[in-house]
Amino acid sequence: MRQYKLKETKEIDKIICNKCGKEIAVNHGCPTEDVLSVDKRWGYFSKKDNQVDSFDLCEKCYDEFVATFAVPIGE
Template sequence: MRQYSVQIKEAKDIEKIICNKCGKEIIISRGVPQEDYLEVEKRWGYQSGKDNQVDCFDLCEDCYDEMVKGFKIKI
């Protein structure tokens, strides 16, 4: 989840990145995240039950590791 500060002329600067799973805040310094994270944006297609829905979320590295650990087919 991202929180933006809106500047004049519609420019947006990332103010916060928060892991959607655990709630951990990724620190932003001078517009640059101070640790890596997974950013996902998915637009669902016509063959899904979520026709044209867009889902976006962010995961910290620990939550990413936990998620992929549960994969049946390892990456």
């Protein structure tokens, strides 16, 4: 006799760049191009205490974003 248990899993269907709205295709749960994903929980010393912000940026938008930094990112 076989007994089964119900197993629920979540798989990414698509990713949308929060800056430009570009849809990044996903194949079997994996993005077809690289993406910057940010998940930030703000701490006690911020005005956003315990707020969680999450966003994704495509590579083009990432490049545009870091180009605005006053201090360049290290290599």
